[in-house]
Amino acid sequence: MKSFSEEISLGLSKKNKKISSKWFYDFHGSKLFEKITKLEEYYPTRTERKILKENKIEIAKKIGKEAVIIEPGAGDTKKIAIFLNCLKKPKKYIPLDISEDYITKISQNFKKKFPKVAITPKGYDFSSNNKPPFKIKSSENIIIFFPGSTIGNFETNEAVKFLKVLKSKFKAKKIIIGVDLVKDIPTLISAYDDKKGVTAEFNKNILQRINNELGGDINLNLYKHLVIYNTKKKRIEMRLKSRKNNNIKINGSKYLIRKNEEIHTENSHKYTIKSFRNIVNKAGWKIKKTWVDDKKLFSIHFLNLDT
Ligand SMILES: C[S@@+](CC[C@H](N)C(=O)[O-])C[C@H]1O[C@@H](n2cnc3c(N)ncnc32)[C@H](O)[C@@H]1O
Incomplete structure (x- = not known):
């Protein structure tokens, strides 16, 4: 690197x-x-948060119990805070970010707000496609939470590669991903x-x-x-x-x-539901559920590996 x-x-x-x-x-x-x-002017954050809030119970059900939630490019970690209290016995939350000092500082505040959830922030550059900076137990209920349409920053072929890495190296079973939509x-x-x-x-x-x-x-x-x-x-x-x-x-x-x-x-x-499904399928994942706001500005998808 x-x-x-x-x-x-x-x-x-x-x-x-x-x-x-x-x-x-x-x-x-x-x-x-x-x-x-x-x-x-920045509609993506408030729209994605609204979708998460309105569907937090269903999202928590899909995540399942004792989840290990990994968030690449976690930033201010405000989005996971929306549904964390709805999860059944979450095991661990691992925010990853290239901005290491920032994620460390943010995680200190997070610990105060959610003292019962184990949080282990790590500095990590996801563009390297390297293995995770911590030990993975593939038997665990590993979920990737990837909001903010950060996937949109990848070239489309790199997006496919990254989704494959989440499967092969992070041993993820499910992904919750936020994707900005094509619009005016x-x-x-x-x-x-x-x-x-x-x-x-x-x-x-x-x-x-x-x-x-x-x-x-x-x-x-x-x-x-x-x-x-x-x-x-x-x-x-x-x-x-x-x-x-x-x-x-x-x-x-x-x-x-x-x-x-x-x-x-x-x-x-920017993606349509169809063009994003293409990327997901190429990487060997399946879209099982999509949530979109009323104005069709932003989408959140639940992916798993089922055929
Ligand atoms: C578009 S922001 C999204 C932040 C947050 N997830 C959200 O939804 O509001 C992108 C985030 O990814 C992080 N990031 C950008 N490139 C990265 C990389 N190569 N490796 C790890 N983190 C990266 C940034 O520091 C930032 O926190």
């Missing part, structure tokens, strides 16, 4: 400059994402380009991290937060567009970023 420094050097040396969205998330980036989830373009664009500029600051946090952690000298004001909807690939793309030619120095290496050149920083794929 490449370090932050190696990935930045590689990403900025390409003709089409690209940096993985996973690098948004240091402690500050995670706090900014928390802020995004509260924005008026203005709603999508404004969700990623809010009036207050919080998402713009979040996008630029990659540049801020380069300055803070790799001794970069990037002038953040030279970059514009750009959001486009790629109709062919059905995804929102976030980019950082340079307003003029600028030379940047990072760890002694120089990069020229030209006027109007873009650095691609994130993809958020």
Whole structure:
């Protein structure tokens, strides 16, 4: 697995400059994402929470008793809190996140709120497709909870690979997954380009991290937060567009970023129920139940391995 420094050097040396969205998330980036989830324009979080609240009893039944719940990219862990009290004797909750300091801090508050549930947070990069950072007992009732449409950040072939890894390496029996749906373009664009500029600051946090952690000298004001909807690939793309030619120095290496050149920083794929079922089936899972809100903005799916 490449370090932050190696990935930045590689990403900025390409003709089409690209940096993985996973690098948004240091402690500050995670706090900014928390802020995004509260924005008026950002419909996914409140819609997904509403679906979870309205269906928590049914979801808890599907999860079953003595569950070991693993949440990759757990973030603020607020969504599991919605149905945790409905579960029958949950065994363990394991939030995983690349933003290690943040997940550790969040888990301390979680422990106070749910003192009876064993929680063991771990720093983990799911893009590595590595085995879990803890011992798996395949006889346990292992559930993956993967909300937030984080699956949309994967290229579709990577999404299939990841769902396969959850089966082969995490020994998951069931998955509860939140998936954002295809919808009108203005709603999508404004969700990623809010009036207050919080998402713009979040996008630029990659540049801020380069300055803070790799001794970069990037002038953040030279970059514009750009959001486009790629109709062919059905995804929102976030980019950082340079307003003029600028030379940047990072760890002694120089990069020229030209006027109007873009650095691609994130993809958020949008699915229909049908196109998501395709991905799920390719990975050897089956959708057993789907919940959608009234406005058909967001979906939550329950998957298992039954044929
Ligand atoms: C879209 S947010 C979703 C957060 C939360 N699950 C929710 O539903 O609100 C994505 C989360 O995944 C984490 N993340 C992003 N890339 C990651 C990676 N490669 N490995 C592990 N966690 C990652 C981020 O730190 C963030 O908490």
